[in-house]
Amino acid sequence: MTVQVPAILTSSPLIHRYPGNPVLDASMVPYRTALVFNAGVTKFKGKYVMVFRNDYGSLTEQTIEPHHTTDLGIAFSDDGFHWEASPKKCFKLHDEEIIRAYDPRLTVIGERCYMCFAVDTKHGIRGGIAVTDDFEEFEILSLSSPDLRNMVLFPEKIGGNYVRLERPFTVYSRGGKDRFDTWISESPDMKYWGNSDLLFAVEHVPFANDKVGPAAPPVKTDRGWLTTFHAVDIDPARGKHGWEPAWKKRYTAGIMLLDLENPKKIIGMSKQPLLAPETRYEVEGGFRNNVIFPGGMILEDNGEVKIYYGSADTIECLATAHVDDLISLCLKG
Numbered sequence: 001m002t003v004q005v006p007a008i009l010t011s012s013p014l015i016h017r018y019p020g021n022p023v024l025d026a027s028m029v030p031y032r033t034a035l036v037f038n039a040g041v042t043k044f045k046g047k048y049v050m051v052f053r054n055d056y057g058s059l060t061e062q063t064i065e066p067h068h069t070t071d072l073g074i075a076f077s078d079d080g081f082h083w084e085a086s087p088k089k090c091f092k093l094h095d096e097e098i099i100r101a102y103d104p105r106l107t108v109i110g111e112r113c114y115m116c117f118a119v120d121t122k123h124g125i126r127g128g129i130a131v132t133d134d135f136e137e138f139e140i141l142s143l144s145s146p147d148l149r150n151m152v153l154f155p156e157k158i159g160g161n162y163v164r165l166e167r168p169f170t171v172y173s174r175g176g177k178d179r180f181d182t183w184i185s186e187s188p189d190m191k192y193w194g195n196s197d198l199l200f201a202v203e204h205v206p207f208a209n210d211k212v213g214p215a216a217p218p219v220k221t222d223r224g225w226l227t228t229f230h231a232v233d234i235d236p237a238r239g240k241h242g243w244e245p246a247w248k249k250r251y252t253a254g255i256m257l258l259d260l261e262n263p264k265k266i267i268g269m270s271k272q273p274l275l276a277p278e279t280r281y282e283v284e285g286g287f288r289n290n291v292i293f294p295g296g297m298i299l300e301d302n303g304e305v306k307i308y309y310g311s312a313d314t315i316e317c318l319a320t321a322h323v324d325d326l327i328s329l330c331l332k333g
Contacts, residue, residue: 003209005233009252009276014325015307021281022315023083023308024052024075026059030087034059035287036073037310040106041216041296044113048077049135050296050308051090051104051115052316055287062243064287067120070100074135080298080306081318090135093128097121101128105295107153107217109162114190116151116164119143125169127151129190141190149180152217154225154263161186163263165199165227167213180211182229184264197264200256207252207273210234215253216297216307223327224267225258228274228294228307242288242312251291252276253309257330268330275309275319286312299323 026033039052054073057064071092075085093101099120107114112131115138119126124146130138144151147169154163163186170180181201187193202208208231215228234249241247253276256269277283277290289312296308303323311317 003203005207005209005235007235009207009250009273011273011275011278012270012321012329014329015274015319015321017279018081018318018320020081021279021317022311023081023318024050024085024316025314028083029054029073029085031089032056033073034064035314037313037316038103038293039295039308039310039316040104040115041298041306041308042106042108042113043298044106044108048080048083048298049106049113050075050077050083050316051106051135053102053104053310054089055102062287064243067100068094070102072101072104072117091115091117091130091138093119097123103150103295105152105214105217107155109153109155109157114141114153116153118149118151121146125149127166129153131190142193144193150213150230152214154218155220158261158263159186161188161195162190163187164193165214165218166196167211178210178232178234180213182213199264200266200269204269205231205254206271207231207254207276208233210249212254215294215309218258218263219297219299219305220260221257221299221323221327223257224260224330225263226297226299226305226323226326226330227256227258228297229254229256230293231273241283241290242286244288247288247290249288249290250277251293253292253294253307255326255329256333257327268333270329270333272333274326274329275307277312281315281317282311284312286314288313 127148
């Protein structure tokens with residue numbers, strides 16, 4: 001039985017959407033694309049960098065080209081608000097087995113930038129990790145076994161190991177239904193991952209009844225690892241909310257705080273969404289309306305936190321808050 005989630009969910013008053021949203025859409029990209037969203041964003045070598053997902057098709061005709069056409073574009077910014085997309089795409093995987101790579105997440109560790117991404121294959125969904133020094137050449141370090149959909153890396157080793165959050169597709173073990181939870185794993189070398197544990201599950205989040213998983217990679221604060229997550233509720237009564245005949249899901253963003261030395265320990269979690277679909281560009285006119293999915297979070301020196309999120313699976317947007325307010329939200333939860 002599907003657990004009921006309130007019909008109306010609202011964003012925290014402590015977070016503020018950037019008035020200039022979207023920060024990136026198809027019209028701002030110097031090649032023909034349709035959906036520009038679910039980007040990974042970080043600061044690297046003095047610049048803001050955004051690697052975004054391109055899904056091709058027609059916005060006016062509301063059509064999508066086959067999945068194998070998907071690739072990743074790249075944009076740069078001096079201030080994190082105004083972006084310029086490069087005419088050159090930066091990453092694509094496609095061969096006899098691999099259909100596409102998508103949904104990048106960027107984490108700087110040391111002097112290098114690591115990118116997690118999802119990979120659709122003919123035999124399941126795999127999670128990949130690559131590393132780059134210039135966003136022109138990428139070395140693929142690992143591809144998981146199926147089925148692993150979302151992964152993000154912590155920006156430093158913890159207890160001598162690399163650590164990642166992940167969301168497996170555990171269909172059979174969760175009763176044959178959508179019931180996807182967030183796990184945490186570690187690795188000595190970015191290639192071999194294990195010592196996995198459940199971090200939190202759908203039933204631990206009051207505004208989810210379908211799945212919960214990683215969103216933007218965690219950022220380090222003096223109180224703990226500040227970590228966003230995506231939370232999904234499904235309502236069979238929902239009708240057409242996008243291009244598809246029926247879209248029954250709603251994606252919101254949550255926030256939690258993990259222990260610095262033992263990130264398998266949750267210090268606090270907000271019981272209300274950090275961001276819920278409310279604005280016109282989040283609830284109308286998109287490929288899949290009522291979707292918010294953070295993919296990048298940057299903590300500035302002045303305490304401002306920039307959270308970049310895909311909206312309606314169509315555009316890339318920005319919201320800001322103060323780090324102290326976000327920590328307070330977690331601890332009150």
